[in-house]
Amino acid sequence: MLSRRHFLTGLATAGVLGATGCTIPDSVTPRERAQCVPRDSLPGTRRLAGVPLHYEVDGGTRTFHLDPAFQQQLEAWATDWQETTGLRFDRLDTYGTWIDGRGQCDSWHHSGRALDIARLRLNGRAVVSCREDLWADDPAAASLRRGYWALAAHLHIHFAYVLTYLYDEAHRNHIHLDNGISGAGLSSFRSGSRVQVQAVQATARWLFDEPIEITGRWDAETRRTSRAILQASGHTGDLTDQANWHAYLRAAVRQLRSA
Known part of the structure; x- marks a missing residue:
């Protein structure tokens, strides 16, 4: 059995961008159910709101596949974030967007309608880090946690489903967001x-x-x-x-x- 990290890296190498595959809990009743869609049915992009996307596992750039309407929502969020906070970023590190559901359509990643954010960077420095797994015991953790929760709060405006490290252990290295509940509107x-x-x-x-x-x-x-x-x-x-x-x-x- 491959570890999840090795599995994701293998998918990326094969040209299929791996995400963490966050599932929809039974307690959540979305307006619609996630659907498995083929990667080639979704446009590929290397940028979001003009900012390059990097794969957190190896730091390299990739082509990420997103539902067009969901990408527009992400770009609206990115613009609003920078206007609201004044914190610009010129790079977004992510664990992925679309992932092959392999017939098990239990995540909005399978629909290209989810994103896992690891860090927002500016000039090589993390403006906001969602890597709680790395900084939880850092002497500067209080300041880093404030930035983390400010980002999470802002994401909660634009998307009803935002998963943080409080959700479970698997989300200690990223914030997951999707529009499965809020659809085309705000939350x-x-x-x-x-x-x-x-x-x-x-x-x-x-x-x-x-x-x-x-x-x-x-x-x-x-x-x-x-x-x-x-x-x-x-x-x-x-x-x-x-x-x-x-x-x-x-x-x-x-x-x-x-x-």
């Missing part, structure tokens, strides 16, 4: 989504310095904390209102600039 908050609740709790803890426990449960403490943060940013109500959800996330991203 909305669902209090039953463990992924989104984890994001609220983690951003409250790491960006707003609130001593909140990260449980993934939409409990009274989480509701109270998120409402207080919303109120401080000039909004009232709950995150189940889409405008409030986006306001909360953008307030979280702004905390990175105010640090």
